Amino acid sequence: MQAYRTLVIAVVVVAVAISSFVAGMSYGSYSTALESEKLLASERERVRQLEAELASKQSELNSALNNVERLDALLNESKRLLSESEERVTALQTTLSNELENLRRSNSDLSRRLSEVEARMQRVESQVKTVSQAIPILNQLRGVEALGPDRNATINYWLDIKGLVASFEPALTPSVDRVINNVNGLFDYYEWIGRYPGENASAEAIVQWLFSLPPSYEQYVNAVNQFVDELLTSLASKLSALRDSIS
Structure with a gap:
């Protein structure tokens, strides 16, 4: 239990x-x-x-x-x-x-x-200047026929022209020298004029006087004419070149 x-x-x-x-x-x-x-x-x-x-x-x-x-x-x-x-x-x-x-x-x-x-302008200006230098030469030549028997005045006249020509065209200076070398012909001319026999002279005397015109004067005149021709020819050539430059 x-x-x-x-x-x-x-x-x-x-x-x-x-x-x-x-x-x-x-x-x-x-x-x-x-x-x-x-x-x-x-x-x-x-x-x-x-x-x-x-x-x-x-x-x-x-x-x-x-x-x-x-x-x-x-x-x-x-x-x-x-x-x-x-x-x-x-x-x-x-x-x-x-x-x-x-x-x-x-x-x-x-x-x-x-x-x-x-x-071109410089060339034209130079040409115009050169051509302008011919003007006093041409003006001076206007008195060439008025040259008298004064030797010094005549020689100085052509020496002045020679100086102007030397600036214009030096190649023409021999032509001026040729004129100066024959300048005695101008004085011979005035001596010949001084030997005019007069209006009352015989016809034979007047003829003899006419034929006694000194050859030196003809040489002087030819030298002057040759120089003038060469001057004008050179001037014409420069004027033609100037026209060509302008045109």
Whole structure:
């Protein structure tokens, strides 16, 4: 009997222990479930936040991609405009280079023509100056027939002409020297005039006087005429050259 009680008590104790264990297990499972729910809710919130953040980042990425596309399109357009600008600049440079070359050629041609005109003007001025130097010679020659028997005055007269001729045409100075060398013929002429027999002289005396005209005078006259011819020929040649230079 005692053994039976002991067995019953043991069974009861075991049952109580098992019930306590089961109750403890149930309470522990409930607590674990609550913690799991909290953790799951927290993770769900974290996932939601991450999804929202991911959506925001995706939106930013899409916006950035759109910006990249716009920038790429803008870059391509800029490249096209730059290429067109470079082509226009190249064409403009070519045009300017051609125009500059044409201007250089025109300037060179104008400079050449200007040099020719200046040289021509200098030549004309020189020719006019030379021709003008004949004027005082011609004026001086107007008095050749008025030369008298004064030897010094006559020689000085021709020396003055020689100086003028040397400036006009040096090649003519020998012709003036020829006149000076024959100037005694002029004085012989005046001596011959002084031997005129008079109006009452006989015809024979007058004829003899006429035939006694000194040959030296003819040589003087020929020398003067030769000089004048050479002077006029030279002047005509210079005037012709001047007309050619002007025309």
